[in-house]
Amino acid sequence: MLRPFRIHQPATVDDTVQLLGRFGEEATVYAGGTELLLAMKEGLLSYAHLLDVKNVDGLGQISYNSSEQSLRIGSVVTHRSLETSAEVLREFPLIAEVEKTVANVRVRNVGTLGGNLCFAEPHSDPAALLLLYDARVESKGSRGSRTFPLEELTLGPYETCLEEDEVLVAVVVPQLPTGMTGAYLKFGYHARPTLGLGVALRLDRAPGVGSDGFQELQSASIQEARVSVGSVGPKAVRAREAEAALQGKSVGDLLGSLNSAGSTGAGLLDEVGQLAAREADPMDDMHGSAEYKAHLVQVFLRRGLIKALGLGQQT
Secondary structure (H helix, E strand, O other), rough: OOOOOOOEEOOOOHHHHHHHHHHHHHEEEOOOOHHHHHHHHOOOOOOEEEEEEOOOOOOOOOEEEEEOOOEEEEEEOEEHHHHOOHHHHHHHHHHHHHOOOOOOOHHHHHOEEEHHHHHOOOOHHHHHHOOOOOOEEEEEEEEEEEEEEEEOOOOEEEEEEEOOEEEEEEEEEEEOOOOOEEEEEEEOOOOOOOEEEEEEEEEEEOOHHHHHHHHHHHHHHHEEEEEEOOOOOOOOOEEHHHHHHHHEEEHHHHHEEEEEEEEOOOOHHHHHHHHHHHHHHOOOOOOHHHHHHHHHHHHHHHHHHHHOOOOOOOO
């Protein structure tokens, strides 16, 4: 049962910051409310003041900067808006594709990207996906405005680095480097995902088509690799050691390792999978044991690499 609270509707970000400073721990920002209100109903959280920021000027906008090739997403933009935005579909189709799988359409219609990131629920897709893009966060508080990597926002389950009177204003998503291809896979039986894993690869040259193109692909080397893992540990992470292990390796070596997965000497795949699983810091919970989740990371990393290379379900 919800305890009584008062809703305030600030007109600007500055007004929001001022109200947060005034009410302190008795207040929090309210956007979609899909997670906040549920937690309050369960008695897990209690606030005397909710600051409704859905109509704060500028927070609900999506804009693409063609000169910088970056997408700026206001903090109260809904998942449904990201799923259906013409700019997102054109410039960042992977984001639209993943947003389409967040919860259900009812939640996507009201749930916001900023609310999702600030709630810091460990079992969530947006943070893991956006880490793949080296996304940045814009915020504003009584100490002024700042921009910092999304990777630094979440400290742990339900905990962020934002100050008590600080508001998340927007998320800025740079385009992947030219020639880099990405994939995002998820798995789970419950309402929330058990695993979310992103992979992006940039090769030293673009292969052709047909059988000759496949031969060219095998001889190409990985110039840059990105791996993000979410939902298995306390927060979404970039698996930097796994990325380093992939960089400079030939696609032929990788494909050979993919084909021999599960056999003695799987080599590169085993190494990268184990590194990614360790960096994800799997934890036991209702979704499975830490050991089970570590296994999932290795299995889905294999699938993600195949998809990022444009090989479909081939091995």
